[in-house]
Amino acid sequence: MNSPPPIVFHPGYQAELPEGHRFPMRKYGRLAEILLRRGLAPSGFVEPEAASAELLALAHDSAYVDQVCNVAVPRDIERRIGLPVDDGVVRRARLAAGGTLLAATLALDHGFAGSAAGGSHHAQRATGAGFCVFNDVAIAAKALKRRGRIKRALIIDLDVHQGDGTADCLADDPDLFTFSAHAEKNYPARKILGDLDIGLQDELDDDAYLAMLREQVPGLLDRLDPDLVFFNAGVDPHRDDKLGRLALSDEGLRRRDRLVVHETRRRGIPLVAVIGGGYSTDVDALAARHAIVFEAMAAVHNS
Numbered sequence: 001m002n003s004p005p006p007i008v009f010h011p012g013y014q015a016e017l018p019e020g021h022r023f024p025m026r027k028y029g030r031l032a033e034i035l036l037r038r039g040l041a042p043s044g045f046v047e048p049e050a051a052s053a054e055l056l057a058l059a060h061d062s063a064y065v066d067q068v069c070n071v072a073v074p075r076d077i078e079r080r081i082g083l084p085v086d087d088g089v090v091r092r093a094r095l096a097a098g099g100t101l102l103a104a105t106l107a108l109d110h111g112f113a114g115s116a117a118g119g120s121h122h123a124q125r126a127t128g129a130g131f132c133v134f135n136d137v138a139i140a141a142k143a144l145k146r147r148g149r150i151k152r153a154l155i156i157d158l159d160v161h162q163g164d165g166t167a168d169c170l171a172d173d174p175d176l177f178t179f180s181a182h183a184e185k186n187y188p189a190r191k192i193l194g195d196l197d198i199g200l201q202d203e204l205d206d207d208a209y210l211a212m213l214r215e216q217v218p219g220l221l222d223r224l225d226p227d228l229v230f231f232n233a234g235v236d237p238h239r240d241d242k243l244g245r246l247a248l249s250d251e252g253l254r255r256r257d258r259l260v261v262h263e264t265r266r267r268g269i270p271l272v273a274v275i276g277g278g279y280s281t282d283v284d285a286l287a288a289r290h291a292i293v294f295e296a297m298a299a300v301h302n303s
């Protein structure tokens with residue numbers, strides 16, 4: 001049995017929030033515990049470094065990067081983000097961006113890798129939004145292209161919310177293709193359309209969702225033949241999610257992740273997974289749901 005794909009994690013992925021804050025921050029530490037307990041990181045995690053301002057500015061306006069790095073974000077932007085943008089949250093955002101880039105590099109070397117954070121897909125060039133400070137996936141895609149590690153990438157964003165920020169950050173590069181499948185009536189009210197957007201109706205179930213994926217994903221991989229796939233495996237399409245509008249089960253999420261992982265593997269395309277959104281008050285159930293994509297990668301890696 002091969003060792004499972006590398007997983008990037010840092011204790012700083014989990015920042016302190018005020019008591020009772022609606023963002024389920026504790027899921028990051030809990031997810032790390034579950035991954036260790038299930039033997040998915042037998043040699044431990046790979047630790048990222050915080051992304052530099054220069055790296056962050058590959059996908060964001062320098063003015064916004066400076067505001068965040070100086071912990072001096074204007075009140076209206078902080079409100080839009082929905083998190084207190086203090087030292088811990090800034091460090092977390094920089095570590096998550098560094099972590100997704102590290103995981104993407106590991107995926108190019110090993111075939112699969114993941115970061116137990118990331119998928120901050122509402123962060124736009126000039127502003128954070130929707131619990132997202134920096135767009136880790138857009139930053140990593142731009143950095144790898146600049147370094148000559150990739151020419152083309154496909155972002156498969158299956159978080160239940162539309163990937164407006166990623167579309168915004170990558171609009172200037174047709175070789176970094178954004179695909180978002182999301183609940184059409186969900187946040188953000190004003191979508192920023194990417195290269196392919198599939199708006200789904202409320203209460204869509206496992207079978208209908210899987211049929212949609214089978215219709216889209218293999219054809220996209222064949223047509224684009226990317227050097228790397230970024231997979232935002234947000235678990236908020238789950239029927240118990242507070243902010244989702246779809247009706248997937250745990251098994252549906254498992255089928256979803258296996259499909260994406262299997263289709264990329266069949267074509268020899270490296271895949272990096274980030275965890276994306278998930279909003280349930282039951283942090284244990286939520287963290288267990290986020291572990292599904294790492295299990296899917298480990299299973300296919302060993303098959």
Ligand SMILES: [Zn+2]
Nearest residue numbers: 159160161277
């Ligand atoms: Zn989401």
